[in-house]
Structure formats: C-alpha cells, structure tokens
Amino acid sequence: MFTPDTITRFKNAETPFYYYDLDMLRQTLQACYDASSRYGFHVHYALKANFNPKVLQMIQSFGFGADCVSGGEVKAAIDYGFKNNQVVFAGVGKSDKEINFALDADIFCFNVESVQELEIINELAEKKGKIAKVAIRINPNVDAHTHHFITTGLDENKFGVNTWQLDDVLKALRACKNIQFMGVHFHIGSQITDMEVYKSLCIRINEIAAWFEDHGFTVKILNAGGGLGVDYHNPDTNNISDFQSYFKVFKDFLNVRADQEVHFELGRALVAQCASLVSKVLYVKNGQKKNFLVLDAGMTELIRPMLYQAYHEIENVSRTGAADLKYDVVGPICESTDCFRKDVELPESFRGDLIAVRTAGAYGEVMASGYNLRDRVQSLYSV
Numbered sequence: 001m002f003t004p005d006t007i008t009r010f011k012n013a014e015t016p017f018y019y020y021d022l023d024m025l026r027q028t029l030q031a032c033y034d035a036s037s038r039y040g041f042h043v044h045y046a047l048k049a050n051f052n053p054k055v056l057q058m059i060q061s062f063g064f065g066a067d068c069v070s071g072g073e074v075k076a077a078i079d080y081g082f083k084n085n086q087v088v089f090a091g092v093g094k095s096d097k098e099i100n101f102a103l104d105a106d107i108f109c110f111n112v113e114s115v116q117e118l119e120i121i122n123e124l125a126e127k128k129g130k131i132a133k134v135a136i137r138i139n140p141n142v143d144a145h146t147h148h149f150i151t152t153g154l155d156e157n158k159f160g161v162n163t164w165q166l167d168d169v170l171k172a173l174r175a176c177k178n179i180q181f182m183g184v185h186f187h188i189g190s191q192i193t194d195m196e197v198y199k200s201l202c203i204r205i206n207e208i209a210a211w212f213e214d215h216g217f218t219v220k221i222l223n224a225g226g227g228l229g230v231d232y233h234n235p236d237t238n239n240i241s242d243f244q245s246y247f248k249v250f251k252d253f254l255n256v257r258a259d260q261e262v263h264f265e266l267g268r269a270l271v272a273q274c275a276s277l278v279s280k281v282l283y284v285k286n287g288q289k290k291n292f293l294v295l296d297a298g299m300t301e302l303i304r305p306m307l308y309q310a311y312h313e314i315e316n317v318s319r320t321g322a323a324d325l326k327y328d329v330v331g332p333i334c335e336s337t338d339c340f341r342k343d344v345e346l347p348e349s350f351r352g353d354l355i356a357v358r359t360a361g362a363y364g365e366v367m368a369s370g371y372n373l374r375d376r377v378q379s380l381y382s383v
C-alpha cells in the first residue's frame, strides 16, 4: 500500500515509472539472510531478475553472492561490489568472449551446461594458464509444477546435462586438465510455491552427488539453484516469501557432510515485491462489450503478462471507492497482446488516474525494451 506522501510524489513524477520500496527490499533480504545463515547456507542473488543499481548495492551489502547468466552480468556484479570469489556464471550459451572475461575475473565457479562447453572452457583456461572451477548443471527431471513457460528442469528443456549423458561428463572431466570439478548444480524452474517440489529435488541431488562420489569425484558444492515463488495475489498481506520453510526443506532432506557447502540462487523471491510499475490512464474507452483503460505503460515497460501469461494485482491509486466496474487494462503498444489483464475490477476510473501494477520488481524493469521507439522507463525510490 502506498502512503499519502508517496501518492503525492507519484502525482509530481513523470509516468510511467518503477517505484522501488527499498524498505520492503531490506526486510525481504533480512528474512532471507536470517533463514539461510541459520543453516550455514550460501545465497547467490540471480542478477537477471533485477539489476537496478540501488537494488544491487543493497543486496551485496548483505554479503550475498551473485549468480550471473552473461558476461555483462558478471561485470555488473563485480562493478557493484559483489566479491569475485562469490560470483557464479550459468547459462546454456556462454560465448568465448564471456568465458574469457569470467576467467580473467577469477570468478568462483562456472555452472557448465554441456560436455562441449566444458571442453571449450578447458581450452580457453589452458591458453591463459588458469584452472577454471566448474560445477556441472544437471537436469534432474523434476517437474516444478509451475507454468510450462518457466519450467527448466525436465528432460525436454534446453538447460543442463541430462543424466544419461553423465558418463560422457566424467570422461571429459578426467581429460580436461585445466578444469577443477567443484560440484553439482540444479535449477528446475521459477515461481515454485509447492515445497514438495523441493523435497523431490533434494532426493535427486542426493542420488546424483552420491553417483559422482562413487566414481571418484569429490562433490564440494551442492547448488540447488533458485525458483522460490512469491504471492502475486497478495502483495500487501503476504509480501515476504516463506524463506524459513524453503531452507528447512533442504536442511531436512539434503545429505550434507561437514566439508560440503550448500548454495542457492534466488532471484524473484528477493526482489519481486519491492517494486510496482506506476502508470497513468491516458484514455477510457467504453465499448459495447468491454471497457478499456488505456495506460501510458505497456509491454515495453512490463512484459510478464504478455510473455508468460503472468498475473499481477492492478490498483487505481487515485481512487478509493468500491471496485465495482470491470476494465481490460491495456497498453499503448501496437500489438493485440499488449494487455496487462482482462476484466480487472476497479472503481470507476478517469483520464489522469494513477494505476499501479504490483509485484513488478522481478523480471520487470530488466525486460523493458525500446520497441515502438518508446522512452526508457524511469525509476523512483522510497526515501
């Protein structure tokens, strides 16, 4: 909820913009820190969820590491103060340039997604006279029970090495002299709210780690990835994910020796609730079957509803009356899919009203585009 002071600031700001509630971010990070450090677990923040400078600075100030999926993210992480030896680099298509950059930066670990990639990292490391530390990303074939667009851990997905290819991985690991094997990595999808899914993941991690050790490889790092979901329907009453239950599943079901480390890569759960997209109603169109609110923000500012059929709460910040009308809330972009949601219940709304699209801190501003030659979306921060 926005305070009257905040709404006054909104009225004076040029729309559309992302509004960041930094106190919300701080509380979320504290909750995650408390719940993970209790078990000695290490959290790397997945930069791709949001790389806004103020967000990055606050996250690194908690001592979290960085999980990157491009050379640009590796660079941003280091520039914003994340320690090189707390940076991990994942991604199914790392270019030679990106690998070289990460080797030069002496990052903690590459999360390797194929045998061919392992061979290329080995080759590039050899040229530099370096040893690259790697974890193997394995596809555990665990169904995340999330939207199929954001599932990553099934045999049919492009990510990771499948278990039937593990013999080839071992052969390559034995042959690659400039590679140091650190452990196993998993990431099965995003917006996961069912803790049973993580229990299934623990059981698979235990099996796969034991398999590596049976074949003579010491598994130092057990990296369970990220994916913890948030409550898109209740951004005010349930605004911090249940980090305690999440980490407790791993405490209870993962086999961890004293010489092993457990790593996580959370993105969405850390940043989703700290931002809203704030936009203005440009036009109210009353049709025969439908009423439309045409906003000055669209898929160029927040593409999640159009890209993944994602749900966001939508509020009219300027009106307090009963939400007794239904509108299709749409953007100005020349695409029929440029609609935030259909049949949104709102009070009667007028040109100039401010509309907040909530829970927009993850995969929001970072996916903004210049399509239709739109101005770059601005940011406003709580004080």
Ligand SMILES: *Cc1c(COP(=O)(O)O)cnc(C)c1O
Pocket (backbone or CB within 6 Å): 046, 048, 049, 067, 069, 090, 091, 187, 189, 190, 191, 225, 226, 227, 228, 265, 266, 267, 268, 269, 362
């Ligand atoms: C995107 C990503 C994450 C973070 O996912 P969230 O659902 O935002 O927690 C973690 N690890 C890898 C490898 C990723 O690609």
